[in-house]
Structures are given as structure tokens and as C-alpha cells.
Amino acid sequence: MERGFIVSVLALTVIALGPVKSSFCPDSLCFCPDVLTADCSNRNLQSIPAGLPSSIRTLILSRNKFHILRNDTFDPITNFNITNLVMDNCQMKNISERSFASLEKLEYLDLSFNNLNVKDINNGIKYLGKSSLRVFNMSGTLFDSRLFPVRNNNVFLTRWLRSLREVVIRSCGIRYFSFKSFAKLTNISKIDLGNNLISNYILPNTSVPSLQELNFTDNYFKKVPGFCLDYARRIPAFPNLQTLHLAVNDIRETANFIKEGFCLKYVEFLNVSHTSFQEISLYSFLSLSHLQILIIDNLHGVTLDSRSLSSKSLRTLSIGRMVQNSLIGFADIFSECRNIKSLKIMNTGLSKTDVVEMLSPLKDLSYLAIVNGEIEQMTALNSFTNLTSIDFSFNRIKEIRKSVVQNLTTLKLLVLRGNRLSNMKESSLSALLWKKKDFWIDVSFNPLDCGCQLEWFRLWVENNQNRTVGYPAQYICASPSDLKDKSIANFDPISECHKISPYVILACISFAFVSLVIVTIVLLRKFRWDIKYYIYTCKNRKPMGYKRFTDDEFLYDGFVAYNTNDRKWIMSELVQMVERNNKYKLCLHERDILPGGIFVDDILESIEVSRKFMLVLSNNFMDDQWCKYETAIANHTLVDGGGHKLLLILLQDIHSEHINKSLKVLLNSVSHVEWTMNRNGQKLFWQTVKQFMGR
Incomplete structure (x- = not known):
């Protein structure tokens, strides 16, 4: 990334x-x-x-x-x-x-x-x-x-x-x-x-003053490397370095940033995601006096203190999988980085922590994303008057109350994708937001109840499609049974909730039929010679040839959906064989999706520009919310006739509790291949994968 x-x-x-x-x-x-x-x-x-x-x-x-x-x-x-x-x-x-x-x-x-x-x-x-x-x-x-x-x-x-x-x-x-x-x-x-x-x-x-960006992503550093030519005099090797990538390394501790930071004082962007940090030491990033963007996603079991993220210059922070998947007990975690304007928290199990209390020091917050947590009810965010974008995707939210964002007149985007919303009411948001032309909403991939209680939202969406992100393909009915797994575009509230008397319908049909007959007779009479001429030209027109042009150019040969716990197999086996040995170009979310955007949108766009779509299934995969989201996309691809694009790779036997209806449909409808430790079995495995990539 x-x-x-x-x-x-x-x-x-x-x-x-x-x-x-x-x-x-x-x-x-x-x-x-x-x-x-x-x-x-x-x-x-x-x-x-x-x-x-x-x-x-x-x-x-x-x-x-x-x-x-x-x-x-x-x-x-x-x-x-x-x-x-x-x-x-x-x-x-x-x-x-x-x-x-x-x-x-x-x-x-x-x-x-x-x-x-x-x-x-x-x-x-x-x-x-x-x-x-x-x-x-x-x-x-x-x-x-x-x-x-x-x-x-x-x-x-x-x-x-x-x-x-x-x-x-x-x-x-x-x-x-x-x-x-x-x-x-x-x-x-x-x-x-x-x-x-x-x-x-x-x-x-000697110092290299021209160097501004340095990328060491996906290497084997075990500690923060040196950036000082002379520590005593704090002479930097790269005095104007602004962007530093150290993601996907084996760095164990952050204490060295304190020492090296004096030689990195102009660094504005730092990515240390997917490292092996066991803890983030006090004031680790304080000496990076110009640091504005810090990315520390996917850190497992890391210990944090209220002073770990201390920084006066930090403006954008993205954190994920911290403190054994929980920030509970760290209500003052942002107390010493109060200038943050953009905050993204992922996979942290936020449920018991008072979100507003935790965020209270961030008075200038304009972008807030708390994704893939355990939040069941959004807390009122009215005190953050500068918020323009809110993303609470993939939590457990069942209802939105007007009081949550009632006073946020600056709000432009609200993302509630992948929650447990069955309905969106007019009272869910203020009238000001519903009417704002520069306000967008995303409630896709929620179990919507396509009954009369959804009428208002269905009609609003119909009139505001350009402001409804993901509509109509990603807005699916969970009930009633006759509309289940269909887009809410198939739900017609007028006919379902306001049924007309059969006598009125009969009268309308009769009137329409009589009117049609009269109009037809008049038109035939008036344009009879034009019609005869058109028929003549059609009979005597020479047939024309048609050629269909197809565009099968893609950025990637295949998108790989997998759980980060299976990264070792992905890199050592799949990437080695498919990319390096057979020269195909794969899209891996950890490596190829850039930070700073809306992650769920980046996944959809990456799948769309990939020729193939592979799901690497394991019990880890089926426990991950992002993987469930990618499985849902695969099901929609199958329904849309894209089954030839899909391949399921089974890394291990999937426990029965993980085989849900969506996965069962894929296993019965899509090609799949099973990984084995047997040498001959692996030959058959790679032969199948090569045939699939070559189709």
C-alpha cells in the first residue's frame, strides 16, 4: 500500500x-x-x-x-x-x-x-x-x-x-x-x-540534500535504520527527506525513532504498517518535528500509552489492530496529538470505549473513520463541528438517530457500509443533510427490509442516485422473501404500499386503449405515405455488417483476496509462482492499494480493473470482516455472469461453522483447487492455477 x-x-x-x-x-x-x-x-x-x-x-x-x-x-x-x-x-x-x-x-x-x-x-x-x-x-x-x-x-x-x-x-x-x-x-x-x-x-x-522520498517497504529491517552521519552533532544523511516508507519489515521497537528523529526532522509522511512492534514507546515520534501523516496499520498486540503518539505536528493518523484488537482503557490516547484532522481506526474492537471521550482532544477533526469494530450505536458527534466525512463501515450499527450528526452542517459524506441497518428513515438525519446537494451517503451492504417502512428512503434514493454511493448494485434486500438478494431498485413502494382499486385500473386501461386506437388511426391516416415509403426502403435496403469491439485491457492479471495471517503463503508460494515465475501481475491489498482513500472503494476498484479474482480460503479468511466483504463481491460477480473470472484456493479444510450460504454457492458454482503438501499434488495445483490465469 x-x-x-x-x-x-x-x-x-x-x-x-x-x-x-x-x-x-x-x-x-x-x-x-x-x-x-x-x-x-x-x-x-x-x-x-x-x-x-x-x-x-x-x-x-x-x-x-x-x-x-x-x-x-x-x-x-x-x-x-x-x-x-x-x-x-x-x-x-x-x-x-x-x-x-x-x-x-x-x-x-x-x-x-x-x-x-x-x-x-x-x-x-x-x-x-x-x-x-x-x-x-x-x-x-x-x-x-x-x-x-x-x-x-x-x-x-x-x-x-x-x-x-x-x-x-x-x-x-x-x-x-x-x-x-x-x-x-x-x-x-x-x-x-x-x-x-x-x-x-x-x-x-556526505549528506544528500536532494533526496525527498525513500521507500524500504517489504524488506528485512529488524530495527529502525540509521539516518544520521554524526549523532553528536545531529548531521542528517538526508536533510530534506520528506517521505519515508518502512512498512512490512521486522522492526521490533520504536525507541530508535527518538534518536533518529533528530535527523528526520523534515519528514512529513511515515508508514510503519505491518511491522513487528511489540510496543510504541513514549514520545516515539515527538522528535520528528514536521511529521504530518503517520500510518501504523495492522500492528498485532501492540501496547499503547497516552504519550505514545505524542506529536504537535501530526495531522493525519491511521491505526489498526492495536492493543490486542482493543483500545479499551485508552480514553486519553490522543491527548498529546491534539492537532489531528484526519483519523482512521481499523480492526480495534471499539465497543465499550466512549468514542466521544476518546476523541474529545481532537477539536479540529474533519475526517473520522472507525472501520471494522464492534460499535452497535453511534455516539453523538455534534461537538466536532469541522467534520466533513464520517465512515463507520463494518460495525454492528442497527439504527441511526438524528442527534448523532444533527448539528454537523459541514458534513459531506456519511459511510455506514456493511452494518446491520434494516431501514433508513427521514428522521435518521436532519432535513438539512437530506436536502444538501453536496452531501453523499453510503449505506450499501446492509440487510435492508424492503417493506413499506423503507418507502421514504427508496423514493429519496430514486431522486438522488448521484448522492447515493454504490446504488443500485450494492443495496440488497434481506426481506421479504420475494425480494431477498435483489436490489432495492426492484422494490416499488407505489405499487406495493399504495394499491389502486381494480375498478380504477380497469377504467384507466379502457380509456388508454380507446385513446390509443384513436391516436393510431389518426397517425396512420396522416403519415400513411411516409409509412409506405419506410416499408419500401426497409425491404430494399442492403444488409450491413457489424463488428463488436471488446476491451479486455486490465491493470492487473488477478486480484487476490486473503487474510493477513496467510500472508506468508501468499508471498512465498503464490507471488513467487504466479508473478515472478510466470510474469503475471497480481493485486495485493497490502502492497498495491494506496493509503489515504476509502478502503472499501479501493477494493471494489481494484477488482474491477483485474482480469481474474482469486479468493484464498482458510479458517482465518472466514473470520475476517474484510474477507466476508470480498466474498460478497465474488457472489455478485457470479450472479452477473462472471463465474469464469473466479477461482477459489483452499489452503486448509474449512470448518463447517464457516461454510455459510454465500460460500456454499461459490463452492458449488466456481472452479476451486486445494493446496496440499504432497509434491505431486502441488504440481497439479499449479497446473490448475496456470490454466485459470491463461484463460
């Missing part, structure tokens, strides 16, 4: 996948959503295709078969001013010395996940010195050793990459790293070393 370095180019790819009806390069094998972009990915190309317009600046060649880049590979676009070139997953094995010589305007280069080693890249970039390369992605590069840089093959000590601003070196198996390898990159601002095996590194000899 980290912010990547190639968002801009991915955004271009999304544009190419959008609802564009025509291409700006109809004479080419590629698709051009505009005059500046050509998407030639997944075309089995071995050379640059003909027919590309000279106006393009971004060329996407992902997942083709450019085994070798020759000196003349880019000759067809020599006169183009290409600034962005994407060639990831192209099975590339070799790069000739002058391959990129003609691309003198190149600013972004992605050679990730090919079969290249450092020597190949070093040889192939010699003529990039003519360009102004700003971003270079060499993720998945093969290293002869686990030390970076490799002796005599340090790519970044050459003069060819002196203008680099961003470098991405993910998934390379690096164990030890030296910042001295970037000594010549005086303009470097972002370094991404995520998904490696790094447990330690060597700091540069």
Missing part, C-alpha cells in the same frame, strides 16, 4: 483502458487514446510497429517479446520526441550499446522485470547521456550477488545517469545496500528499494 514512483505513467495506462471509442492511430497495431500516447502492450511485438503518429510522447511496449534491443530497434521513431518509454516484462535478455542513442528526449524509462542483469543495463545506457532521463525503473534486475552496487558494474556511478531524479529497484533480491552507489546522482529525489531482502545499509559519506 505504498505510493509508487511511476504513478504518472500508470495513469496514462488507465486512460488507455478508459471508455475511449476511437484510436488516434488507426493504421497501427497499437491503441492511441490521444495524440501523445501509444499503448502497444500485449501485442506479441518483436519490433516497433508501423503507423505510429509522430506526435506521440509516451510509448508503452509492456509484455511484448523484445528479446534483444538492437542498435536499430528504435530507428522507426528516430524523429519522434519520445519522453516516456515503458518496456517492462518484455522477456528482454540483451541491450546493444547504441540502442537508446536516438531517443534524445527520453525522461522516463521502465525496463523492469526483464531477464537483464546489471552488466546488460550498464552496457545499454551508455548513450542515454544525450537525453535528460529523470526516472529509471530497473526492478526485477538480476544481480550476480546480493550486494548493491555490484563491483565494477555500478550503473549509477557512470556519467550516463547524472540527471536522474527517481530510481526504482524493487524485487531484486538485494540484501545489503550502499548509498555511496548514488554519490554521482546529485539531483536524486526519490529512491524505491521495496520488496527486497535488505536488513542493513551503508550511509553516504
